[in-house]
Amino acid sequence: MPILRLKDFFSTRKDPFYHQIKSLLKFSPKSLEYYKRAFIHRSLNRRDINGIAINYERLEFLGDSILSSIISSYLFKNIPDGSEGYLTQMRSKIVSRNHLNELGSELNLINFVQSNIADENHGENIHGNLFEALIGAIFLDKGYPYCKKFIFQNVIIPHVDLERLKNKIISYKSLFIEWCQKNKKEYEYYTFEDNGNEPIKHFGVKLSVDNKVVAKARETSKKKAEEKASKRAFFMFQEEILKDKQN
């Protein structure tokens, strides 16, 4: 961690970014460099003197992991009767891509981003990515306790309602597979590349149950296509699946 000299202290506070970040964090940042990096998009193609890329992607890696550990510790302490599997499920719901996108978007993190791409062309995930990168920056600047504080203020207190989360379906694929296994149904996801006339890679999935295709889907990734087909299959068997869940 860098030592803060008196000179740096004053120059930091003169930077308008200091005040913006401070009002976002609700505590004082020490070294602004980490936060600046948290908002540099790869499209700027910025590099340091050694040719190493400067953008927020590495901070995302770090922030994602710190966020996950803080949420794990919160769940461990607040759901004393939850099994390991239940805690894992609850955590996936809180740190899901969709949820992180909502959090980043609510904090308007995209206002800080420096990018060569227009905001509206960035796609949804940039919100969650910036949120993770910001957590990485807080960790490097102020350590674990401040990350915890920030995550409580911005995630846990306003957004985590353990009762409501319990009933949220996060993966139709796992739900569907669980149901098949429980009911001794043989299932198969047959995935194949199917670009059609489109310039981007696409994947097709045929989901069959007991050797009969029950749902098909096509998406830009194998994972997305499988989830979409599972969701379709879920709605076909909804009544049976939900009855099963209640027993």
Place this chain on the structure above:
Amino acid sequence: MPILRLKDFFSTRKDPFYHQIKSLLKFSPKSLEYYKRAFIHRSLNRRDINGIAINYERLEFLGDSILSSIISSYLFKNIPDGSEGYLTQMRSKIVSRNHLNELGSELNLINFVQSNIADENHGENIHGNLFEALIGAIFLDKGYPYCKKFIFQNVIIPHVDLERLKNKIISYKSLFIEWCQKNKKEYEYYTFEDNGNEPIKHFGVKLSVDNKVVAKARETSKKKAEEKASKRAFFMFQEEILKDKQN
């Protein structure tokens, strides 16, 4: 965190377990209860007055997540030129099931376990599970900095050689899929239940490339069977795959 009273302080130190744990941790535990729980296997079927199961599985959930965040932070700081994807790969190698099993086994954690099952019937994974549970216990008892200290002493300093790790293959499945995708080969993992005459559930996998079955495997989980088939396929195409990796 529990407040330690003078009375507890002396009774804690009278417990022989205190000295065993202290020599394992290389620092003094505060509350022994966490560490005791870290070694209670579910087979004892122990429950508290509310009927909640007492065993180490919830601590495993917590420890796994804390371990992952500490390794992430170490990798972030020590591989300044690694991309997000590279850091993720390196982390998977360090926290792989096999590696955690080695770590737990080296510390002889199984000597502490309380279980209704004989040590030799526990299977390999118990070593890694106990290791994760122990980290969960340290986190609850002494907080993040002591976890970091323990992980540096027992994982990073003796076992993490970043240069050597770079070349370790952790998942033959990902390697094989990556190679198929790069070379526009269509691949399919066809997985089916195949218990044979055995009492435990088994899965069979047929891995085909361009509609030709190239490897088969059978294992106790879908994931293990797929990895085994991928490894077999890897050795069939080894020369081409490795040539590809070098380019």
